Amino acid sequence: MRLLNTKTLKLEEFYADIPPYAILSHTWEKEEVTFQDIRNLKVAKRKAGYAKIQNVCARARRYDFEWIWIDSCCINKESSAELSEAINSMYQYYEDAVACYVYLCDVSIEFHPRNPKSTFKDSRWFKRGWTLQELLAPWNVVFLDKDWFRIGTRWTLRDVVSAITSIPVEVFEGRDINTYGVAQRMSWAALRETTRPEDQAYSLMGIFEVSMPPIYGEGGVKAFMRLQQEIIKISDDRSIFAWIAASSEHNEHNEHRGLLARSPYEFRMSGEVKASNSDCIGDRSSYSFGNNGLRIHLPLETIDDFSCGDDVFLASLLCQSERDGSFLSFYIRKTSRQQYVRCHPDQLAFRLTLQPALNNIQELSVREVPIARRSRFHTRVDVDLWNAVMYHADLLPSARHFCCTNTLSSPAFHSPNPSRVSVQLKRYSSPIYKLTYKTEVTGEAFTIRLLYSRSGDPPCYTLRPGDPPFEETLSVNPSRDDGTVVRLRSGAISFHCEVTGRSDRHLEIDFIDQDSLEIDFWTQTLRPPRSGFIVPSKMPLKARSRCDKTIQLIGAYPFNLYMKTFQDMAYIPMSPTDGDTALPLRILTYGTEDGTPAFRVLVGFLGPSSRTSWTEVDIGRETTEQVYQSYVNGSRADKRWLRQKSTWSILTHQGVLSTSVQERSSLQLGTHLLRLNWMSDF
Structure with missing residues (x-):
């Protein structure tokens, strides 16, 4: 391991007896100082990134750190062997660090992170793939703003960070991430991006405790498939198959799939999927790859829907939802005597009870006991105690x-x-x-x-x-x-x-x-909501003219940190305390791509403990805040009959807009689904 001296800015190699060190987590900007640059300080000082090294070393020295690790200059990326070693060891580097300084170059301490005006939630650092392990691995994480002022720690801001990242707050309170299923951990990376597509897989190796050689150029899908194959070698958790293809990718050309996902994004809805209970099928829980696909025992049941055909079955994953205890199943189609493919890959069905019993098939497997990884940081703490x-x-x-x-x-x-x-x-x-x-x-x-x-x-x-x-x-x-x-x-x-x-x-x-x-x-402390709506984030208009237009979601009021936006949909959380105690609601503003509002859709529940949803469309000239107040304690506050509608249609000068709300019937965030349909006269 190569460390940088915080006083002399000289690099030194350590192979054993690694001294206590701090570590920097950041997003790369222009003119970062590289390994080649730092060996010649005259060259390094000419780069804009040199100020970052000076500032983080100054902070480290302030708290008596003689050594620090910085990814931009402590790795010789011109050496493919060294780069491969660093990628496979990155999680360990951050786990072993005494302190991790997270530099947020696009955040100011002007507002507290719980304040909606704060730019903390919008930081690019929370959207990058590599920073996920840099958030999870260290024991002590300190967030610093663009001027290197302390914002807080992962512990003090654990509720905010949980809201932003969808990672359970218990993780930041010390719960071992290995107690979460594969699908849950994959969901934490669903909305993160990397510069190189292969890094979407390579940045997750430490989180799942697997290693594999990086092969840049193989493509993001192939790299992610290799990652899942490595996970399968050490885990029989079937939640790794609990993914949902994006609806925009579901068409006649890719309806049939295998059991492996193509990217972390396909786990975007899987945060509630618990690890599978493989013990209920004994030795048959084991599965492996053969030259004709993944060999696995799957409990099957027939489908009553004749439109699916008699060759389509539901296969149970032996996984349950944390939200309501339902068992998850996916659709498979039989193509030959023992060959199947996954169909309807954009759906995971809920089943109230476990699947029919398996046939009496005996198969022997030998399972390796995993070796727990121990951080050198904790070893030093034990000595100091x-x-x-x-x-x-x-x-x-x-x-x-x-x-x-x-x-x-x-x-x-x-x-x-x-x-x-x-x-x-x-x-x-x-x-x-x-x-x-x-x-x-x-x-x-x-x-x-x-x-x-x-x-x-x-x-x-x-x-x-x-x-x-x-x-x-x-x-x-x-x-x-x-x-x-x-x-x-x-x-x-x-x-x-x-x-x-x-x-x-x-x-x-x-x-x-x-x-x-x-x-x-x-x-204050943020509390994750138990209810919420999946709503369309973009909606093509079926215009009668040749000029097709798109309406998109441009805002939701009141704001909530737990809101999430995906490629074609958005998650709008709903807490019992939203609005007044009698009427939790959200106002969704839809408009054109240039940000011009077109209409507003109101969704909500009848009361804080009610599951009965309602919806309404508003096309008036009042501001969003005025509309909100009119429902909370104003002119529309007593129109209870209006709130009982789960469907709504309205005629405008541009066409007919209809909305409907229904409880979820497949795996998704929240508890309800909002559907919009517009026949436009543009």
Whole structure:
């Protein structure tokens, strides 16, 4: 492994005893400094990317990191062997790092990420393929804005990051990603893009713990097929087959498919698919590739629909939906005695109960026990746990009207700097300690509790308002937390920990004034909605003239971070608290490609606990906000009869527009499907 010295900017090779290092995650911009450039600093300084290296090294040095890994200059990409090794080891590099600094060159700290005005959610970093593993692999992830100011950590922003990426928040709270099925993990990459199509597959190898040689030029589909074949070698999770082809690709020319997907995008609807319960079929859960296709045992059942033909069957994947427990099945067509193809690849059917029993076929298979990967970072932490840990609590400028009131001589040390207090924790002599801060301005106080667990876990810390009794702090169940926020009367205290290249910790305390427009975003937590609509994102008009036009979705109100846009459809989430408690609703604005509004479609539920949906079309001249308020508490608030309509038709001077809402009958995000049909007179 090659690391960059943060002081001298010299590269050095390490083959064993790799020192603690930080790592940079970023999106490539113009004139990045390469391996060849960094060996001649005069050349490197002429490039725009040199400022990025200077800034990240300065931050690393600030927290005592002597070494850092940067993909642009620590890999010699002119060597195909070295590039192949780096691609296969990339996940490990990020997993082993003590700290990962995520530089978001297109984000400003002006607004908190929970504020809809923030550009955090729109950052290009969340849309790139390689950054998925860079988000998942490290233990400590710090987000930095375009000016290198700290935005927050993966832990403190876990609800925001979960909303943006569709990755369950439990992953960022420490749940092992290997406990999620193949389809679920694939869905996290569905909307990400890479410069080279093959990298859509190569960037996922570490997430599935497989290796394969990169072959640039083989094409994205072939590379992704190879990735799935490698996953199948170590996993019998049949959710790998729980994908849905894009409806735009479903036609008479590609109706028949095999069992493997062609890209991560085909898993875009599979976030709720749990891993298969292969134990229910015993030894027959194994499957393998032969020269005539994938050999697998599939429970089949006939279809009552005669239009499908007597050669089409439903095959169960032994997978269930996390949402309602339904079993998933796909359609296959028999082409010869033992040969089948997948048909209707844009559908996965729901079945309420498990499939008919298998025939009594015996087949023996031998399964390898996977070897768990262990991060070198955690190995170092385990060693450090037996030593004393020094905490440095620093009041940032905004919080310096508070002062530490601790007067006990045990382990607190007041430095010459009045804004810093240091605490040394030892496992057995002083396993717990608390620091209380007060301000003379308002008399408010907050307490930091430091705890060194006797069970062998890493040290942890909690933040609470006031000055609770010592016994009360002992009763709190500690957990890993690298940042938290608590409300006070005059504002809020933000508290986070910066890891360093040494064993000590830097606790940084910030104050957010009550008058700050961002305070509510700092202190709230996002909750993923349980309901929602799949709606068309583009709609060709059936015009009577020769001039075909397209209407597309140009906005949804109120905004929600969990909204997703796909190639031909969009996901519009619906929370019980949207609008008032009586009427959750969304207003969808459709218009022409130049952004000119054409009409609005309203969708919603009768109440916060109701599953009854309704829809209406609005073509008036009121603003979207005015229409929304008229339904929440205005002129249309009491028209309950209107809300009970699941279909709607309206005649305009441009044609007839009809809408309908129905509950989902196939795998999709959300719970309902909105259909639009327009016969245009253009």
